Amino acid sequence: MTFDTVALDRMKLSDIHAPRRLGKVLHDMLGRLDGPVPILDIARALDVSEVRLDEFDGFEGMLLTTPARRTATILANTRYGTRRARFSVAHELGHFLLERHVLSDANGFRCTPRDLRETRDGQRHFRQEAEANQFAIEALAPVSMVKPFLNGEPDLRAALSLRNLLDISLEAAVRRILDLAPVFLGAVWSHNGAIRYLIRTQAFPFLTCGKGTLLPEASAAASAVANGKRGITEMRDVHSTIWTDRADIGLKEQTRVGKNGHAVTLLWADLPDHDDEEKDHGVAELVVPGFR
Numbered sequence: 423m424t425f426d427t428v429a430l431d432r433m434k435l436s437d438i439h440a441p442r443r444l445g446k447v448l449h450d451m452l453g454r455l456d457g458p459v460p461i462l463d464i465a466r467a468l469d470v471s472e473v474r475l476d477e478f479d480g481f482e483g484m485l486l487t488t489p490a491r492r493t494a495t496i497l498a499n500t501r502y503g504t505r506r507a508r509f510s511v512a513h514e515l516g517h518f519l520l521e522r523h524v525l526s527d528a529n530g531f532r533c534t535p536r537d538l539r540e541t542r543d544g545q546r547h548f549r550q551e552a553e554a555n556q557f558a559i560e561a562l563a564p565v566s567m568v569k570p571f572l573n574g575e576p577d578l579r580a581a582l583s584l585r586n587l588l589d590i591s592l593e594a595a596v597r598r599i600l601d602l603a604p605v606f607l608g609a610v611w612s613h614n615g616a617i618r619y620l621i622r623t624q625a626f627p628f629l630t631c632g633k634g635t636l637l638p639e640a641s642a643a644a645s646a647v648a649n650g651k652r653g654i655t656e657m658r659d660v661h662s663t664i665w666t667d668r669a670d671i672g673l674k675e676q677t678r679v680g681k682n683g684h685a686v687t688l689l690w691a692d693l694p695d696h697d698d699e700e701k702d703h704g705v706a707e708l709v710v711p712g713f714r
């Protein structure tokens with residue numbers, strides 16, 4: 423075990439119902455960490471009696487527990503890699519510790535890939551899933567460890583380094599950078615040139631493409647994906663109307679072409695000063711265009 427389990431006191435966490443705060447208090451107890459957060463050990467130290475990583479069908483993560491939450495078992499699917507499974511463990515630990523979360527079935531919580539990307543609030547199911555995700559990223563990528571990666575201009579290479587340091591997925595690293603960066607960013611995940619999903623920080627302009635559509639024909643992303651050469655392109659200026667509904671802003675884009683036609687594109691908007699003033703300071707919630 424790489425940390426002092428005695429430092430973890432579940433009683434001190436039991437009255438915290440704000441997911442980000444819960445993650446922060448957890449890290450205050452743990453003290454400084456230099457590498458990946460030992461989330462499995464943390465779960466076990468907080469009354470989760472068993473954590474099973476395996477290939478499962480039909481769910482990404484499952485928490486078997488009772489409303490009283492004396493103990494629990496966490497199952498996490500390794501079908502898409504252990505990094506995603508680590509996120510699933512953290513997400514289920516969130517459902518366990520956020521004691522106001524209402525069990526989604528008789529045996530606890532059963533969470534799908536969609537749940538593990540949920541950012542919406544509103545109806546209870548969405549809110550609970552979004553909160554479990556907020557806790558998970560706070561637990562796996564605490565602000566103090568992410569901050570050094572926010573220096574300098576946005577770059578997917580920083581997301582890759584963050585992924586390697588913290589043993590999280592590239593997707594989680596990109597989302598966390600959008601979450602904390604003091605600039606206006608969007609990110610677009612695609613497969614064989616078709617958009618799978620996209621996110622943006624709150625003040626980022628409206629994206630004119632959407633889930634299921636092709637990457638914009640004139641984008642550098644479309645060229646990089648068509649070329650098929652794996653790796654990360656340089657961040658380059660493109661016309662803002664290729665991606666957004668704004669003609670009066672600066673826009674840069676950079677793409678990482680990965681395995682089997684998968685790619686992620688980072689968008690970086692330079693907004694006029696009066697837009698800057700409207701930007702909320704503090705942590706920006708992620709917004710899924712089309713759902714808000």
Ligand SMILES: [Zn+2]
Nearest residue numbers: 533537551554
């Ligand atoms: Zn869940």
